[in-house]
Amino acid sequence: MIESRDLLFRALADPTRRALFERLCEGGEQSVGALTAPSGISQPAVSKHLAVLRQAGLVAGRHAGRQSYYRAQPAALAPLVDWTGRMTRFWEARFDDLDDVLKRMDQ
Amino acid sequence: MIESRDLLFRALADPTRRALFERLCEGGEQSVGALTAPSGISQPAVSKHLAVLRQAGLVAGRHAGRQSYYRAQPAALAPLVDWTGRMTRFWEARFDDLDDVLKRMDQ
């Protein structure tokens, strides 16, 4: 549970992995070869990054003959959105508290 | 520019740093000592994490006598929210494209 959120944050920490995820979000399903070509790194490196993204739930893979196709799963971003929302809400709640204090001081 | 987003993602990749940020969001401004006590790690480690968070813009520091107080700056999360939104929008756009294709096939 807390573990999966950690996987998510960690997976997105690497710029190369984010670039792969962005490509898949923007360009749809693509083969490992298609992802490797413009990446500037070796094919094994791409495969490893995809494995990390898959473990975090951010991508899903599919085999077709001798190629593997990967597609983005942006729904996996939900925990991240939740977390940022919660942090912001804490923040706003503190402002509300401050408002309360100020209002009480007015009286 | 693109650098700052990387700082942000990387800063949030570590669970200890996220915990510090959460504490500051939830509990408001706190001294290094107050943050160290329940953290389970040494004071220098906390100081270094706070430096990373500060470089990412996620916290701000203030000196008062011999103590340093830090507070959260959740507004720094904005680029992250933007990014997740963009990724999700790409995704939805692709669904729209698929809808178009299906509608054309119906005709």
Place this chain on the structure above:
DNA sequence: TTTACCCATAACCAGATAATTATGGATTGG
């Protein structure tokens, strides 16, 4: 002033990480 305290930085170390090359399994094409 002298002592104690708070914090940041330095120096160092162990484990994680991201890259490479080498290899092999599975599949397609000739």
Place this chain on the structure above:
DNA sequence: CCAATCCATAATTATCTGGTTATGGGTAAA
């Protein structure tokens, strides 16, 4: 069947990272 292609995994390596202890500067307290 044979050769070529695609991809994942293994092995290796250099670098990054997160932790520690040691230290010192600055402030408060005695």
